[in-house]
Amino acid sequence: MTPTDKRAGSDEAFLREVDDAVRASDLTSFWTRYGRWLLVALVAGLLAFGGYIIYKNQLQAAADKQSEEFVDAMDKLRAGQQKEARAKLATLAKADQPGYRAMAQLVEANLLGEDGKTKEAVALYAKVAGDSSLPQTFRDLALIRQTSAEFDTLAPQAVVDRLKPLSTPGHAWFGSAGELTALAYIKMGKDNLAGPIFAQIAKQEGLPPSLRSRAQQMAGAMGIDTVQVDEKKNTATASADNATKGE
Template sequence: MALSPHDNEAFLREVDEGVRRDRMTDFWTRWGKLAAAVLVLALAAFGGFLYWQHRQTEAAGEQGVQLSQAFEALGSGNVTGAQPTLATLATDGRDGYRALAKFTQADILLQKNDLKGAAAKFAEVASDTSLGKPFRDLALVRQTSAEFDTLKPQVVIERLRPLAVPGSAFLGSAGEMVAISHLNAGRRDLAGQLFAQIARDEGVPESLRQRAVQMAGAMGVDAVPVPAGAAANQEAR
C-alpha cells in the first residue's frame, strides 16, 4: 500500500531521528570515555589555576603585611628587627615587594654611610628585568647618586642620558647629575642648556627648578620661566 505524503514525511523523520541516535550511540561508545577524561582533566587544570591564583593573592597580602611590619620596626628605630624580614622579601618577595625591600636595604646602608653597599643594592634592582621600568629607572638614578663622586663624568652622562630629557619623570634628579657632569667635563654650554630645561619643566620639583635657574644663570643662560599670562601678551604684540 502506498504511503500518503503525510505518512511518508513522518516515516522519513523517524528514520532520520533513528540515524542520529545511532550516530550518537556510536560516538559515545567509541569516544565517551576519552571525552569524559578530557573534561575531568580540564576541570582539574582550571581548579588548579584558581587555587594557584588564590595562593598568589594570599601570598601578596602576607608579604604586604610583612613589609608594613618591617617599616614599623624601622620607624621605631629597630633596624636590627626589620632586617630579617627585608632580607627574606628581597630574595623571595613578589616583584614590587622585592624591589621595595631592596630599596629599603639600600637606604639603611646609606644611613650608615656605606655608599658602595647601597649602590650595589640599587644596582640589583636596576638590572632586574623582571621588574617594571619605573623601578629600574629609579634604582639607576639612586645608584648613580650613591656612586657619583667616584664616577667619571662621561660614565654618568652615558648612563643617565635617556632619563635626562624633557618629559622624563627623572629629568630633575638625573638631569642635574648629567648637567654637573657636563660642567666637570668642561662643557659649560651643554650644562647650561640642560639646567635651563630642568628649570622650565613644570614636572620638576620647585626646589630643583630654582637651583637650576641659578646654575643656568651662572653659565649665561636665561632660564627664568616666563609666566603664562606674560607669554600670551608677548605673542599678542
C-alpha cells in the same frame, strides 16, 4: 492526491525516519565511544579553573602579607629598630613579589650607603638595576642611585652615557637623572649643555619643589632666567590667544 503522490510522501517520511534513526545511532555510538573522555576533559577543565582561582587568591594573600611586612619594616626603621627592620628587609629581598623584592633591596642599599659602606651599596644598586625580573621603574631608580653614589669617581661622560635614556624631559626620572647629567656637563666644562637641562627641570611641573628650586638657581647662575622665559612664553601664548579671538 494520486497514488504516485501518496507513494512519494510515504517514501519521504520513511527516509526521514531512517535519517533520524541513523543520527540517533551515530550519537549513541559517539557517546559510547567518547562520552567518558568528554566528561574527563570537562572535569579536568573545571579543576584547572578552580586551581587557577585558588592560585590567584594565594598570590594576592602573599602580596598582602609582604605589603604588611614592608610597612612594618619601615615603621621599625623610623623607630630606630634597625636590626629588626633589616631582618625583615632581608626576607623581603627574596620575596616572590618583584615590587617588594626591589623596594627591600633599594632600602637596604640606602642603609648601606648611610653606614658608609659605599661599595656594598653600589653593588646592590647595580644588582637591582640589572635584574630583568624587576619592574623597570625600580631598575631605573637603582641606576640613578648607583650613579649618584659613584658620581665623584666616574668619568663625567660615563655619567652622561649611562643616564641618557632617563634624562629626557617627560621621563618618570627626568628630574634626578637630568640633574646628575647637568652636573656631569659642568664637570666637563660644558655649561652651555648643562644650563638648558637645569631650565627644563625648573619648568617641569610635578617634580619636587626642592629639585625645581635648585635647578632654577643653577640655571640662573648660568645666565638662564627661567622665570623670565616663562613670562615671555605666557605673554606670547596670551597674545596668540587674543589674536585668534579677534579673528
